[in-house]
Amino acid sequence: MYGKGLRALSLATFAALTATFALVFFYAPLDADQGFIQKIFYVHVPVAIVTLCAYVVGAIFAALHLRTRDRRWDLRSYVVIHIALIFNIIGLLTGAIWAKASWGHWWVWDSPTLTSFLIVFLLFATYQPLRFSIEDPERQARYASVFAVMAGAFVPLNFIAVRAATATVHPRTFGSADGGLPAQMAWVFVVALVATVLLFALLCAYEIAAKQTKWQLRALRRRLLGGEAVAPLGRSAAPALGGPDGGGVSAGGGGSAPRAARNPAGAAS
């Protein structure tokens, strides 16, 4: 019912990740001056690229929500931004580790990518508090989409401003002057990027399926046990698709749901 194709996506992601790690450790050559630590590049850079693209995708989904009033777009936007935030933290941590290893400091303000990454993280970290502070689910979805559209446009602008402000020392792995990556490294990098994209898509698909299943379960319980037996709905940062009686989950598309579905996992994050 929900999560169609999850198994195929899981298997593809598992295979791609395994292939990536095998290639990174046994095939990709050691970097001439950075040595083994350079291999974090195959995690850090794909994660960073996927994060930034995901924020823009989240903004596009939010714009679609504003345009079509279809609440499923809000759910997708929420999930994409949620997973992108987690990837953002991973990107910041791996970036800090790489900075410590190659420049000797945990944080380097001269690196525009790292700096703009931090600023983008600080902005998107307010997405969930903003959602949580609005109770009406319909308004929550609308306001969150407005925020997501603005923040999505902010990502490239911020990057331009920060890049212009810093004298770059970031390893320009794709640098045009010195000829860029060796072919072997480039090849492994492409595999790593594909694996990271698959991982991102898989996590999003799982979260969407989990939320929809939870709402479906709630609707079924209400129908089976009666309205009083199911705990009342609490405030949540997560979007709600369920109707006032908890039913109509699968049809939840265009209809506006007056009440939120309880979702402790979303509220905690």
Add this chain to the structure above:
Amino acid sequence: MSEAPQTEPRTDAAPRGASDPPVPPAGRAHATARPMRPSMALLRKDLLLERRTPEAVPAMLLFSVTTFVLFHFGLGRDEVSGQLAAGVLMVTLLFAAILGINRLFVSEQEEGGFDGVLLAPIDRTALFVAKAAALFLFLTLVEVVTVSAFAILLLGPSPWPALPGLAVVLALLNLALAVVGTLVSALAIRTRARDLIVPIVALPMLVPALIAAARAAAPLLAARGAGALPTKWLAVLALYDLVFGLLAYAVFDFLLED
């Protein structure tokens, strides 16, 4: 995004005190529909409110001067110049603007101004234009005093040669603050924690504007005398204004639907 054609120039959102001109005959109104008129009426109302019960502007002024005193002790310096001076000035203005952004829609929310705008047959973005213009004017007013205070209290080199360039930078910065501030204010006004939401959303979103403004103003305030205005940073600031201005104009409607 705007669905309501502005054929009806009359707005009911203006208070009784505002000197509203008499409503023109309907036929004439259709012939000479002026799209900016509702915005002007709303702006006049805001300026009148601030003139009769000054609230945001005096608070922003006091806050900025206090911040200069804090910077004096925090940095342990009698005078600053160059990048440091630009940073101190711009950060102070940014934080002062947050105070104004917090207050921008409070009267609309508490006294039913939103309902007035929604009931009036005008485009909702008229409210955005009016509020952004009001914030722009408040900030300009604050800066006239704040920059003078900054020149007297903290700035090392003479402020006069820097003044024309600084005016350009501050005008572009004010535009950024007005556009983003109005949107964030409208976003936060109906949340449960609006005083928390405004700074945590607005500050990161204004980082690019701050970078550009501080870098653009730095050579103007240099200790050796005012240098040339860096056009690169003015361009970044103008790009920021343009992108967020258009975006905010496009999405503001969705914040005023209920």
